[in-house]
Amino acid sequence: xxxxxxxxxxxxxxxxxxxxxxxxxxxxxxxxxxxxxxxxxxxxxxxxxxxxxxxxxxxxxxxxxxxxxxxxxxxxxxxxxxxxxxxxxxxxxxxxxxxxxxxxxxxxxxxxxxxxxxxxxxxxxxxxxxxxxxxxxxxxxxxxxxxxxxxxxxxxxxxxxxxxxxxxxxxxxxxxxxxxxxxxxxxxxxxxxxxxxxxxxxxxxxxxxxxxxxxxxxxxxxxxxxxxxxxxxxxxxxxxxxxxxxxxxxxxxxxxxxxxxxxxxxxxxxxxxxxxxxxxxxxxxxxx
Amino acid sequence: xxxxxxxxxxxxxxxxxxxxxxxxxxxxxxxxxxxxxxxxxxxxxxxxxxxxxxxxxxxxxxxxxxxxxxxxxxxxxxxxxxxxxxxxxxxxxxxxxxxxxxxxxxxxxxxxxxxxxxxxxxxxxxxxxxxxxxxxxxxxxxxxxxxxxxxxxxxxxxxxxxxxx
Numbered sequence: 006x007x008x009x010x011x012x013x014x015x016x017x018x019x020x021x022x023x024x025x026x027x028x029x030x031x032x033x034x035x036x037x038x039x040x041x042x043x044x045x046x047x048x049x050x051x052x053x054x055x056x057x058x059x060x061x062x063x064x065x066x067x068x069x070x071x072x073x074x075x076x077x078x079x080x081x082x083x084x085x086x087x088x089x090x091x092x093x094x095x096x097x098x099x100x101x102x103x104x105x106x107x108x109x110x111x112x113x114x115x116x117x118x119x120x121x122x123x124x125x126x127x128x129x130x131x132x133x134x135x136x137x138x139x140x141x142x143x144x145x146x147x148x149x150x151x152x153x154x155x156x157x158x159x160x161x162x163x164x165x166x167x168x169x170x171x172x173x174x175x176x177x178x179x180x181x182x183x184x185x186x187x188x189x190x191x192x193x194x195x196x197x198x199x200x201x202x203x204x205x206x207x208x209x210x211x212x213x214x215x216x217x218x219x220x221x222x223x224x225x226x227x228x229x230x231x232x233x234x235x236x237x238x239x240x241x242x243x244x245x246x247x248x249x250x251x252x253x254x255x256x257x258x259x260x261x262x263x264x265x266x267x268x269x270x271x272x273x274x275x276x277x278x279x280x281x282x283x284x285x286x287x288x289x290x291x292x293x
Numbered sequence: 294x295x296x297x298x299x300x301x302x303x304x305x306x307x308x309x310x311x312x313x314x315x316x317x318x319x320x321x322x323x324x325x326x327x328x329x330x331x332x333x334x335x336x337x338x339x340x341x342x343x344x345x346x347x348x349x350x351x352x353x354x355x356x357x358x359x360x361x362x363x364x365x366x367x368x369x370x371x372x373x374x375x376x377x378x379x380x381x382x383x384x385x386x387x388x389x390x391x392x393x394x395x396x397x398x399x400x401x402x403x404x405x406x407x408x409x410x411x412x413x414x415x416x417x418x419x420x421x422x423x424x425x426x427x428x429x430x431x432x433x434x435x436x437x438x439x440x441x442x443x444x445x446x447x448x449x450x451x452x453x454x455x456x457x458x
Contacts, residue, residue, distance in 0.1 A: 017424070017432055018414040025427040045411040045435035051365050052403045052413065056391035058384055060449040064407075067435075067443065108446045112439045159367035160380070169371045195326050195366040202399035203361035210330060211364075276427050 007037035008123070009072045013084040014046050015232040022276025023232060027080045027125060027261040029275070033268050034135050036128065038078060044068050047084040050156065051199035051233070054087070062101065063108040065091030066116040070109065076121030078128060080261065082231035086156040086164065088122040093163045124157060126230045126260055127166055130174045136181050141269040143183025146291025149263070150187050150224035151175045152215070152238070154231040155195050175260060179228050182267040189222035191215050198237040212237050213245050216253050225287055226256045228263055235259060239281045256284035266293075295348045302347025308385045314375040315341050321369035321379055327362050335362035337369050337379055344382055352386050353393055360386050361397055394455050401457040408444055408453055411435035 016023050031038050045064055048054065054061035065087050069077070079085050095102045095118045106115055129136055153172050161169040170193060176186045197211025216238070219227060227238055235257060242253040257280065265275050277284055287293075306312055321337040322328045328336050336358045343351050351357055360383050369379045390396050406413050412434050416424075424431075444450045 012432065014413040017429075018412065018416050018420055021420060021424045021427055021429055024429055028429070040430055040432070042433040043435050045440050046407045046413045048407060049403065049413060052400060053407060055361075055365070055384055055387045056396060056400050056404060057447065057449050057452070058388055060444060060447040063443050063447055064440070067439075108443055111442050111446050155364070155366035155368075160370050169367075195364045195368075197364065199364045199366075200327065200362055202403075203359070203397040207327070207331065207362065211326065214330075276423075279423075 006035070007039060007074055008076055008078040008128075009041050009074045010038040011041075011044060011047070011068065011077045011079040011084055011088065013079060013081045014049075015083075015236070016080055020232055020235065020279075022279045023080065023235065023259045023261065026259060026265040026270070026275045029270055030129070030261045030264045030268065031125075033139050034129075034132055036132070039074055041071055043071055047081075047087040050083055050087045050090065052202070059104075061087065062091055062094060062105050066095060066105045067109055067112070067114055069120040069122075070114050070116035072120045076123060078123050078125055080125050080232075082124060082154050082156040083233055085122060085124040088120075089165075090163050092118060092120070092122060124166065124230065126157070126175055126178065129178050129260070129264065133178065133181055136178065136264065140182055140267045142267055142293075144263060144267050144293070145183055146225075146293065147184035147263070147287075148187050148223065148225045149179050149184045149228045149258075150189055150219040150222060150226070151179060151192070152196065152227055152229040152234060153193065154229055154234045157230055175228065175230060178260060179263060182263055184263065187222050187224040189218045189224065191218040196234045196237040198233040201237075208237070209241060209245065209248075212241050213249065213251075216242065216245065216255065217251075219255065220253065224255070225290065226258055226284070228258050228260050230260050242282055254282060254286070256280065256282050256287050258284070295346075295351050298347040298349040300347075301349040302345070305344050305347075305382060305385060309378055309381050311376060311378045312341065312344055312382055315345060315377045316375060317342060318374065320372050320374060324368045324372045326366060326368065327364055331362060334359055337363070337383070340383060340386065341377065341379060344386065353389055353395065356390065356395065360390065392452055394457065396457045398457045401453060404449070404453040408441065408450060409437070411437050411440040
């Protein structure tokens with residue numbers, strides 16, 4: 006099994022430790038990831054698309070046109086939504102496809118709409134048996150609040166994966182790693198990251214509500230699959246504690262980090278020390 | 294006073310005909326995580342109503358309600374009993390705000406980064422060192438000239454250089 010790897014911007018250029026654990030997990034599972042030269046920003050569905058849909062289409066189609074292997078895997082829900090969304094627009098409307106290719110012709114490229122796009126968690130779920138086989142250090146004592154994030158699920162017509170309001174795939178993977186998952190009321194709520202660009206106070210309010218709810222549910226960590234959500238959860242706890250007298254100290258894990266830990270990798274080689282909220286206290290608490 | 298602009302209304306409809314199926318039931322606003330906590334500053338039903346009526350002044354100049362508060366969570370799209378593609382319509386409205394230079398500055402920062410580097414976040418020296426320490430490969434990103442050619446062709450370059458509000 007081999008795929009082209011689409012890294013995007015946030016993970017490789019800001020949170021490379023998330024890339025490290027993800028690559029390790031795929032290597033362990035025997036799924037080959039090819040690095041492709043020349044990808045641009047996906048572009049960001051909550052950024053560039055919101056200011057210029059046609060530019061979003063053109064850059065997205067250019068990226069998709071560069072894949073020559075069995076399809077693209079991305080570690081980022083934003084990139085996946087963009088690439089699946091561009092495919093959707095291009096394949097739904099021949100006129101759109103013609104217009105996009107008119108632009109791509111200027112750089113001697115063409116996109117036919119056929120590149121398959123997968124989120125890394127989709128691939129983990131489809132290879133659940135292999136995931137189970139590789140667990141050497143089950144995550145006993147981890148009480149995980151799963152945060153799916155919006156773009157992993159919706160719009161369901163474009164994403165075509167899991168259920169938009171009753172998702173189960175990530176919970177299933179987390180349980181396969183030997184952890185327990187914890188239900189909480191605001192599980193499907195947006196983390197608030199996209200509105201940070203227009204109203205940072207509102208953005209903080211949204212993440213505060215989620216963290217409060219997760220704390221109430223007595224989870225001892227969070228699992229997620231999107232770098233924007235990751236930053237929102239991990240980067241803001243200290244600021245919120247300062248502002249509101251809260252005591253958030255909740256380690257935020259990428260799904261790949263949990264998998265890598267269960268596969269026997271050491272926290273240091275995964276770069277867990279780069280997290281703002283360090284997981285050391287949790288490891289001690291559960292004897293990991 | 295708001296004036297109906299039929300041309301504007303037709304532009305939205307031409308871009309996304311699902312707009313005309315809205316019967317203003319407010320399911321979108323009831324399910325919207327932002328509407329729930331912004332005390333009227335953000336209300337997807339109202340933006341759709343203004344689009345149906347072609348209230349260009351309200352939507353683009355006054356931005357009331359503020360379309361930039363949409364978190365793009367797509368919950369409204371999923372819930373709408375009439376299958377109105379709300380997020381796509383909001384995107385069109387925001388695109389028009391962008392053309393008019395009325396958009397939050399943070400979008401401009403990201404857009405200029407893509408224009409200059411092909412990617413939204415350029416690789417800093419510190420990150421390159423960190424990547425090396427983590428045993429990660431060197432990434433060859435898109436040729437900047439090629440991206441610039443595309444961004445010129447779509448008028449993005451011209452619009453982004455005008456800057457935001």
